[in-house]
Amino acid sequence: MPQTPLTRRSVLATGAIGSAAVLLSPKAGASAAPAAAPAVIANGAHVGALVVGSGYGGAVAALRLTQAGISTHLIEMGRDWGTGNGTFTPSAREPDKRSTWFRTRSDQPVNHFMGADINRDIPLYAGVLASERFAAMRIYQGRGVGGGSLVNGGMAVTPTQAFFQEMLPSVNQASMYNTYFPRARAALGVSSVDPAWMESSPWYKFARVGRKQANRSGFSTTVVPNVYDWNYMKQEQAGTVTKSALAGQVIYGNDNGKRSLDKTYLAQAKATGRLVVSPLHEVTSLVPFGSGYKVTIRQITDTGTVVAIKTVTADKVFIAAGSVGTSKLLVRQRALGNLPNLAAEVGSGWGNNGNVMVGRANHMWDATGANQSTIPSLGIDNWNDAGGRSFIEVAPIPTGIETYIQLYLAITANANRAAFTYDTATDGVNLSWQPSWSEPSINAAKRVLDKINSKEGTMYRTDLFGSTKTWGDDFTYHPLGGCLLDVATDNVGRLHGHPGLYVMDGALIPGCTSVNPFLTITALAERNIEAIIGADFA
Numbered sequence: 001m002p003q004t005p006l007t008r009r010s011v012l013a014t015g016a017i018g019s020a021a022v023l024l025s026p027k028a029g030a031s032a033a034p035a036a037a038p039a040v041i042a043n044g045a046h047v048g049a050l051v052v053g054s055g056y057g058g059a060v061a062a063l064r065l066t067q068a069g070i071s072t073h074l075i076e077m078g079r080d081w082g083t084g085n086g087t088f089t090p091s092a093r094e095p096d097k098r099s100t101w102f103r104t105r106s107d108q109p110v111n112h113f114m115g116a117d118i119n120r121d122i123p124l125y126a127g128v129l130a131s132e133r134f135a136a137m138r139i140y141q142g143r144g145v146g147g148g149s150l151v152n153g154g155m156a157v158t159p160t161q162a163f164f165q166e167m168l169p170s171v172n173q174a175s176m177y178n179t180y181f182p183r184a185r186a187a188l189g190v191s192s193v194d195p196a197w198m199e200s201s202p203w204y205k206f207a208r209v210g211r212k213q214a215n216r217s218g219f220s221t222t223v224v225p226n227v228y229d230w231n232y233m234k235q236e237q238a239g240t241v242t243k244s245a246l247a248g249q250v251i252y253g254n255d256n257g258k259r260s261l262d263k264t265y266l267a268q269a270k271a272t273g274r275l276v277v278s279p280l281h282e283v284t285s286l287v288p289f290g291s292g293y294k295v296t297i298r299q300i301t302d303t304g305t306v307v308a309i310k311t312v313t314a315d316k317v318f319i320a321a322g323s324v325g326t327s328k329l330l331v332r333q334r335a336l337g338n339l340p341n342l343a344a345e346v347g348s349g350w351g352n353n354g355n356v357m358v359g360r361a362n363h364m365w366d367a368t369g370a371n372q373s374t375i376p377s378l379g380i381d382n383w384n385d386a387g388g389r390s391f392i393e394v395a396p397i398p399t400g401i402e403t404y405i406q407l408y409l410a411i412t413a414n415a416n417r418a419a420f421t422y423d424t425a426t427d428g429v430n431l432s433w434q435p436s437w438s439e440p441s442i443n444a445a446k447r448v449l450d451k452i453n454s455k456e457g458t459m460y461r462t463d464l465f466g467s468t469k470t471w472g473d474d475f476t477y478h479p480l481g482g483c484l485l486d487v488a489t490d491n492v493g494r495l496h497g498h499p500g501l502y503v504m505d506g507a508l509i510p511g512c513t514s515v516n517p518f519l520t521i522t523a524l525a526e527r528n529i530e531a532i533i534g535a536d537f538a
Contacts, residue, residue, distance in 0.1 A: 040278035041297070043310040047073045050295060050314035052283050052329075055147025056518050057505030058320030059265035060525035063187075065318075066274035068533050073276045073314075074266075077325075078143030079126050079302055080279040081150065081253065082262055092248050092374075092398060097123045099252045101130035101143045102304055108251065109140065109357060109475055110397065110407070110464050126280065126302040128253050131475075132324060134431035137352065137418075138475045139324055140251075145279055146262040147322065148518065150253045152477065153376050154227040155393065156190040157515035160383070167510060168524075170486040176523060184522040185225075187268075189259035192225045193377050194234070201237060203246055205369035207378045209362070210394035210406050214380045217455045219448055221378050221394075224516075227259040228375045248398045250374035258375075281310075283329060286317065287338040292500055293317050316536070320504040320525075323350065327420045327482030327507055328429040330495075335422035341497025345488040347420040350431065350481040351511020354390070354412030356441040357472030359397070359461035360453060362404040372396040380408075380448060383514060388444030389413035391515055405461060411478070412444040417511050420482055438473035445471075478517050483507035485524075492528040494536075502532060 041047070049065050051058045054076040065072045078101070095106040099122065106119045129151050130141045142148040158181055161173050198204050211221045228245060235241040236257070244256040254260070269275040278299075285296035292315040299308040319326050331347040333339040362368060373396060380392040393409040416437035420429050453459060465472040483489060485508040488496070493508060495501045506521045508528075513520045 039276075040281065040299070041073050041075070041276060041310065041312060043308065043312070045073075045312045046314070047071070047312060048315045049073070049318065050075065050293075050312070050316070051318045051320060051504075053147060053319070053321035053325060053505065054145050054261065054266060054277070055142065055320060055322055055505060056149065056261065056521045057525040058147065058318065059149075059261040059269070060522060061318045061320060061504050061529050062275055063265045063269040064526070064529045064533060066269045066272040068537070069274070070537065071274045072269070073278065075281045075283055075297060076145050076147075076277060076279045077282040077321075078128070078145065078279060080145040080277065081128065082145065092251055093400060095120050095122060095252065097125035098127050099129060100125070100127040102126065103131065107131035107138070109472060109477075110359075112463050112466055113399075115463055115467050124304060126300070126304070129251060134433065136435045136474065137431060137433045139352075139479050140475065140477045141322055141324060141479070144253075145277060146260045146266065149227075149260040150262075151251055152516070152518065153250055153374070153393075153395075154258055155376055155379075155516040156185065156188060156225045156227055156519045157379070157391075158519060159514045163383070163514045164520075167513065168485060170491050171524070171527070176527065180523040180526045181519070183526050184519055187265060188227050188519070188522060189229075189264055190225045190227055190519070191230060192223060193230050195223065197230075197234060198223070198377055201373075202369060203237060203371050203373040204377060205367070206372050206396055206406070207376070207394050209366050209368050210380075210408075211378055213366070213406070213452050213456055214448070217448075217452045219380050219382055219452075222381050223377060224379050226375055226377070228254075229257050229259065232257040233373065233375070245373045245375045246371070248374060248400065283321075285338060286329070286333050286501075288498065289313055291315065316500040316502070318502045318504050323479040323482050323506040326503055326505055330483060331420045331422050331429050332427075335424075339498055339501075343488045343496045346483055346495075348417070348482070349484040349487065349510045350418045350420065350433070350479070351414065351416065352433070352476035353478030353480055353512050353517055354410070354414035354441045354444070355476040355478055356410050356412065356438060356445050357395075357465065358408055358410070358445060358449060358470060359464045360406040360408075360449065360458050361461050362406050362458060363456070364404060366456070367402055367404055368397075368406060370400060370402045372398045374398050382448050385444075385447060388440070388447045389514070390444040390448060392445065392448055393516070405464075407464075408445070408449065409477075410441065410445040411512075411515060412441040413512060413514070414438070414440045414444075416440065417481065435474065438471075442471050442473055478513075480506045480509045480513065480517060481511045484510050492531040494532070500536075502528075504528060
């Protein structure tokens with residue numbers, strides 16, 4: 001693919017970055033031949049813009065760069081689940097090899113029931129959900145073209161302006177709330193459930209019971225927007241389309257219904273004809289080279305066999321491998337001397353978004369329903385509680401049987417922060433999170449859920465996260481930080497000391513967003529890439 005000159009003139013010629021996506025289409029009445037799928041990146045290639053990672057930050061960068069006329073290559077370590085013979089068929093009840101990233105046993109967050117381990121032995125495979133273990137924390141991450149959007153519950157929640165200012169004081173609130181959050185919501189396809197339908201659907205009985213109990217204890221609840229197509233879900237309930245959210249699918253992806261990034265940002269970027277995506281490719285080395293960077297990339301098969309080691313050069317590199325992937329890559333490259341000028345703060349400021357899970361045992365007269373949609377629709381908002389701020393998602397537990405379990409994922413204001421450090425003995429990267437650092441999150445959740453238990457005469461379940469474990473406090477779906485904005489980078493994500501090297505993902509956010517974080521990551525990436533294209537491609 002010919003390289004478009006990277007000039008301000010070529011950027012401006014394509015129109016404003018904030019405009020709607022410009023899709024290439026044939027003239028009216030013409031018959032367009034299908035475009036041949038571009039090959040993956042070749043050894044020895046030189047590219048103008050290289051994006052590492054296809055999650056929210058990487059997808060935003062890929063779309064806006066290609067819309068600006070810039071040929072872009074995107075590297076993704078997971079599979080392309082939209083091609084070949086792979087689908088997201090596994091449900092939480094029936095994980096197979098497609099469920100888990102190179103493990104011989106599935107590793108679900110809710111991993112026990114009535115004392116029994118519900119994980120399953122599986123073959124090693126490039127599955128869609130990675131469970132990466134550190135000393136005191138395991139971190140769930142999406143693997144595939146679309147990153148975390150493939151495996152999350154789609155809750156697209158905007159933080160309050162007050163907390164956003166507390167979280168990222170160097171970022172202008174007005175521009176975020178007037179421009180970039182709306183832009184992100186539109187591009188992601190965010191919408192809200194039909195309230196009347198939710199009130200009547202048997203698939204949301206669990207949510208209604210959770211709301212009733214919260215309200216009886218004096219707590220307010222809120223309906224949260226989502227990227228799932230609610231009209232599709234109505235058809236699922238009616239039996240007129242193939243079920244996805246109503247078939248137990250979510251943590252291993254959704255075959256249908258969810259507007260994941262492969263269907264939104266990345267689809268639009270591909271439609272420009274300026275994006276090449278290389279799945280099952282992983283960046284292992286990054287060093288300055290001339291006015292750009294030399295990048296070493298390992299290519300594997302979906303069974304883990306290394307089939308190529310490639311070296312390419314790039315004028316500019318956008319790192320968007322997620323909070324963990326970005327932090328690990330940069331910390332290791334600094335320690336090896338490949339990126340010696342990186343700030344000392346790279347690797348610091350990591351948090352788990354205050355995540356903690358717990359289940360309550362309801363009475364038999366408060367059944368939660370044998371059939372439960374996997375897409376959450378309600379949250380308990382206790383963020384104004386100065387004694388322990390929390391936003392608690394009323395979560396499904398889609399077992400297909402009546403469990404009488406009320407499950408919650410709490411997002412709390414936990415100020416503890418960890419750091420990634422290089423381990424010379426293993427050539428790996430460690431995370432300093434300590435088990436005791438989850439106590440503030442547990443205490444914040446208890447301020448709500450203890451009161452509900454007291455009011456309802458119920459108790460916590462102790463069989464969901466281990467044989468006798470009450471709190472799911474040793475894992476997170478919401479890793480944030482490790483390369484903080486305006487600390488390890490400048491105010492739009494440029495890494496100090498290495499021109500042309502950028503961070504574009506949740507690593508920029510200091511540990512907590514107060515809500516599910518992907519909308520904030522997307523909006524911040526929209527802000528940053530607009531500034532970068534306007535200033536750095538002159």
